[in-house]
Amino acid sequence: MVFSKLKEARNSERRSRRLDLLAEPPEAGHELFVGFSSLRDTLSSRHHSRDFAFAHARYLRSRVLALGIIFAILSPLWIVVDALVLPTAVLKYTLIGRVVLMLGLVAVLLLALFSQERIRRIRFCAGMLLALPAAFYTLVLVMLPPGELHNLVGYGFIPFLLVASLSVFPFTLLESLFAGIALLALQVFSQVVDGSWLTGHGAEAFWLLSSLLAVAMAANHFQLSLLLRLYRQATHDPLTGLFNRGALEVHLAKIQAWQRDTEGLDSAGSVPCSLLMLDLDNFKQINDTFGHSVGDGVLSQFADVLIRQTRKHDCTARYGGEEFVVLLLGSGQARAMEIAERIRFAVEAFEFLDRNRRRIPVTTSIGVTQLMQDEPAQEAPKRADEALYRAKHAGRNRVMPAESFPA
Numbered sequence: 107m108v109f110s111k112l113k114e115a116r117n118s119e120r121r122s123r124r125l126d127l128l129a130e131p132p133e134a135g136h137e138l139f140v141g142f143s144s145l146r147d148t149l150s151s152r153h154h155s156r157d158f159a160f161a162h163a164r165y166l167r168s169r170v171l172a173l174g175i176i177f178a179i180l181s182p183l184w185i186v187v188d189a190l191v192l193p194t195a196v197l198k199y200t201l202i203g204r205v206v207l208m209l210g211l212v213a214v215l216l217l218a219l220f221s222q223e224r225i226r227r228i229r230f231c232a233g234m235l236l237a238l239p240a241a242f243y244t245l246v247l248v249m250l251p252p253g254e255l256h257n258l259v260g261y262g263f264i265p266f267l268l269v270a271s272l273s274v275f276p277f278t279l280l281e282s283l284f285a286g287i288a289l290l291a292l293q294v295f296s297q298v299v300d301g302s303w304l305t306g307h308g309a310e311a312f313w314l315l316s317s318l319l320a321v322a323m324a325a326n327h328f329q330l331s332l333l334l335r336l337y338r339q340a341t342h343d344p345l346t347g348l349f350n351r352g353a354l355e356v357h358l359a360k361i362q363a364w365q366r367d368t369e370g371l372d373s374a375g376s377v378p379c380s381l382l383m384l385d386l387d388n389f390k391q392i393n394d395t396f397g398h399s400v401g402d403g404v405l406s407q408f409a410d411v412l413i414r415q416t417r418k419h420d421c422t423a424r425y426g427g428e429e430f431v432v433l434l435l436g437s438g439q440a441r442a443m444e445i446a447e448r449i450r451f452a453v454e455a456f457e458f459l460d461r462n463r464r465r466i467p468v469t470t471s472i473g474v475t476q477l478m479q480d481e482p483a484q485e486a487p488k489r490a491d492e493a494l495y496r497a498k499h500a501g502r503n504r505v506m507p508a509e510s511f512p513a
């Protein structure tokens with residue numbers, strides 16, 4: 107009797123522990139694994155999307171400007187410290203170096219200021235921000251008479267300061283490693299010059315710098331993976347993995363700006379772009395008949411069909427509810443009508459299945475329009491929506507061109 111009660115109590119404890127586990131969000135308790143699983147994305151920028159590269163550039167640029175301003179203010183202030191500490195013969199060398207450094211920092215700041223979202227240029231600016239103080243340090247080491255090096259109070263910290271600065275930037279691991287190795291080489295050079303290379307003191311400093319580099323790279327990894335995760339949450343629909351409406355509108359405005367910029371560059375004029383607005387037919391009925399979760403499954407399978415039917419550089423987004431948008435870059439209205447018809451047919455032919463492998467009949471209506479580069483970004487979706495409305499009224503499962511698009 108007592109034993110059976112004990113057994114029952116133990117079973118109920120086990121049951122409640124299992125329920126607790128179920129209630130835990132899937133990623134909790136596996137943070138370390140989640141952190142390492144994103145290593146591929148933080149190692150290099152090879153797998154980053156073009157849109158993320160723009161966001162990354164904006165973020166990196168803000169860091170370059172902030173750190174550049176700090177360096178540009180601190181560097182002339184150090185002249186005062188030099189004047190108090192260094193003998194006149196040494197001061198002459200450091201002053202020349204500082205003037206060159208200041209000019210370089212101002213040039214980098216101006217370049218970053220006018221580079222906006224150009225990731226390569228911003229990367230170059232970030233690299234120069236680290237290279238300039240390193241070059242200044244090298245210059246002083248080379249120019250100074252050997253007997254005067256002990257006067258350079260605090261200068262030996264420059265490689266350490268620069269390695270620590272790596273953690274401020276959302277660099278990829280390879281970028282940080284490359285910069286870190288260059289700074290370790292600078293440390294070796296300074297040790298050779300001051301005679302501490304291959305001494306206990308030199309090894310200690312080298313070890314410390316390497317440890318600092320490892321910590322900076324860990325900071326880079328977590329900073330960049332957080333940035334990637336936030337970017338994804340802000341721009342993608344969690345159910346289908348497609349772009350969300352906000353990201354689509356940004357993309358649309360960018361395409362129009364690009365069309366304006368490229369107009370007249372060659373005899374063909376600007377590259378055309380068309381917009382398809384797609385809506386699942388009688389989707390409420392699917393939800394009512396099969397349940398909301400099956401409806402969710404249909405939406406994500408529909409998104410897969412769209413991805414398969416479009417090219418890599420086309421932009422596919424979930425506009426809201428059961429409405430989707432596809433931007434077809436390089437396609438005018440006539441070509442877009444053909445592609446829309448192909449998509450409509452592919453959806454009709456696709457086997458959407460519920461959990462019991464019963465077939466769910468799914469069709470889509472599509473409104474088609476071509477973008478005009480001088481109109482506000484919301485106009486094309488509005489035109490395509492009107493065409494979609496007419497497609498619904500004409501009986502659904504059909505493609506309709508926008509009426510107001512000028513030929």
Ligand SMILES: Nc1nc2c(ncn2[C@@H]2O[C@H](COP(=O)(O)OP(=O)(O)OP(=O)(O)O)[C@@H](O)[C@H]2O)c(=O)[nH]1
Nearest residue numbers: 385386387388389390391393398401402427428498
């Ligand atoms: N499962 C699921 N349903 C959604 C989601 N978003 C919107 N819906 C449903 O989509 C349905 C849209 O219904 P309606 O606007 O009446 O359109 P419809 O039934 O597709 O009819 P037509 O558009 O006229 O062909 C509603 O029942 C919404 O609840 C979602 O994320 N998941």
